[in-house]
Every structure is written in C-alpha cells, then in structure tokens.
C-alpha cells in the first residue's frame with residue numbers, strides 16, 4: 001500500500017533537542033509514527049492507545065505479520081497502570097529501570113492500549129527506557145508509546161539515524177537523531193506472568209531466569225491471540241452458523257473497514273476476532289483482504305488463525 005500521505009515526501013531528520021522533540025510529539029499526537037533513539041536501538045514510536053497509529057507502524061515497516069510490540073512508559077508508576085506487577089516483576093523493574101529491560105506482565109483490563117499493539121494478547125510487554133530522547137518524547141506526549149525497532153521488515157535493527165533513513169526514507173515523517181545508540185542490541189525480555197520469571201529474549205541485562213522453551217528468538221510466538229472457533233477465509237457471505245467479519249464491499253456482522261481501508265482494518269483486526277469469538281455463532285468467516293503491504297500482514301494473521309493449532313508459530317523476525 002502507499003505510505004501515509006504526510007510521510008509521502010522525504011523523511012525529515014532533526015537533531016535531538018527541544019524543537020525536535022516538540023515536532024516529534026506533535027506528529028505522535030496526530031497519529032503518526034516517528035523514529036527516536038533508545039539506549040538499545042532506534043525505535044519507531046507511535047501512540048499505543050491509538051489503533052490507527054499502531055497500524056501505521058506496521059505499514060511503514062512493511063511487516064508481513066503482526067508481532068506484539070513493546071509499550072514504552074516513563075516510569076514504573078505508569079507501567080503499573082497498564083500491567084499487573086507481582087513482587088518479582090516489581091523487584092526486577094526497580095533493579096533495572098530505566099534501562100534495556102522489557103518485562104512481560106498480565107495486562108490490566110481497560111488499560112486503553114490498542115489491541116493491535118499487544119496482538120490481542122492478555123499480556124503486555126513494558127519497558128522504561130533510559131535514553132533522554134525517548135524519555136523526553138514520552139513526557140512531551142503524555143502517552144505510552146509502542147515501538148518496535150525502526151527498520152524495514154527483514155532488515156537489521158538500526159543503531160544510527162542514518163540506518164533508519166536508509167531503511168525507511170519516505171515511509172515515515174521524522175527521525176530524531178541522537179547519535180549512535182549505546183547498547184546496540186535490543187532489550188532483554190523477561191516474562192513475569194505468575195509462574196516465575198522466564199527469559200524470552202537475551203539482551204544487555206543479564207537476568208538469572210530459565211530461557212523459555214519455544215520462544216527463544218523474538219517473534220517465535222505460540223502466544224499470539226488465536227480464536228477458539230474454526231475460521232474460514234475469503235468468504236463473500238456467511239453460511240449457516242457463521243459470524244462474518246466483513247471488509248470493503250463484503251458486509252458482515254461487523255466490518256474490518258467498510259471503505260476497504262487497510263490501516264483501519266489492521267487496527268480493528270484483533271478486536272473483531274475477539275468479538276467473533278464471543279458471538280453466539282459457532283464459526284467465524286472472514287471476507288477476502290486483497291492487496292499488498294498491510295493486506296499481507298492481515299492475511300498472514302488470518303491464515304494462522306485459520307490453520308490447525310500447533311505448539312509454536314514461527315513468525316518473521318522484527
């Protein structure tokens with residue numbers, strides 16, 4: 001699909017200073033993703049409470065599938081409004097935040113985070129970054145920021161503004177240049193979801209916890225939201241007993257986007273899968289989602305949702 005209109009021109013690069021952060025905050029509050037350095041790698045940050053803004057992250061990255069994203073917050077107090085921290089999780093946060101550690105905890109219900117940011121999961125990955133640029137942006141926006149690494153899908157993570165530019169020029173409106181990142185590799189990810197700590201991704205912070213089997217590489221996710229009910233793809237009308245998720249001209253019990261808008265469809269995908277699961281019908285059908293770009297990511301997710309359950313799903317790396 002086309003890049004968003006406001007990013008259709010060349011990407012601007014501004015130094016990390018007051019003007020740069022003010023400009024970045026205006027874009028983020030207007031629903032656009034912007035690239036900003038953290039102490040690990042450059043992130044592509046968007047308002048985590050705005051589903052369309054989160055969908056634009058995937059559009060800019062050209063990512064063929066939806067991974068759950070890390071939600072960045074300014075401090076532990078804010079993190080505790082979004083997720084539920086037990087004693088172990090809180091101790092870990094107090095020892096390493098702000099810093100290159102991400103903690104996966106149960107999500108607080110009604111926390112306002114877009115379902116696309118967490119890929120519809122009941123857990124949420126939270127991080128309090130140490131980098132002053134990301135901290136300044138968090139404070140200027142007053143919103144939690146979802147941010148994967150700021151590279152096109154399949155490319156390596158960027159540690160300089162020039163890497164971001166080479167990968168995403170013309171696809172995002174702004175890069176804040178804060179120089180080379182200090183750590184150069186993505187944050188350590190630890191799950192604290194009630195059954196003891198588990199290491200999901202190795203990184204700069206060494207945590208003494210068992211490596212979670214089957215989730216050793218980021219993106220190897222058995223945990224994506226999968227509907228309970230059988231799902232039929234490319235449906236142009238509902239059969240008996242089916243809840244139809246429509247798109248474009250195919251009207252359904254609900255619609256991913258009546259106008260066929262892919263950003264809107266991505267933003268609504270996990271919400272509608274949940275709604276379909278809770279509907280009285282015993283099966284789910286989904287209209288065809290033609291096109292490339294985000295359409296590929298949506299079809300990828302739906303194909304996984306439609307296929308028989310396996311213990312691990314291999315996702316593309318982020």
Ligand code: TXA
Pocket residue numbers: 038040041042043044067068069070100102104118121123124125127147148149150185186187188189200217218219220223318
């Ligand atoms: O250092 C970093 O972590 C950088 C900077 C920008 O903060 N971000 C980053 O994001 O590396 P990303 O999207 O490239 O990797 C995030 C990974 C996902 O691939 C997924 O494996 C994991 O975080 N993740 C997110 N939410 C999760 C959840 N609820 N349960 C398990 N894993 C989760």
Ligand code: MG
Pocket residue numbers: 148149157317318
């Ligand atoms: Mg990545």
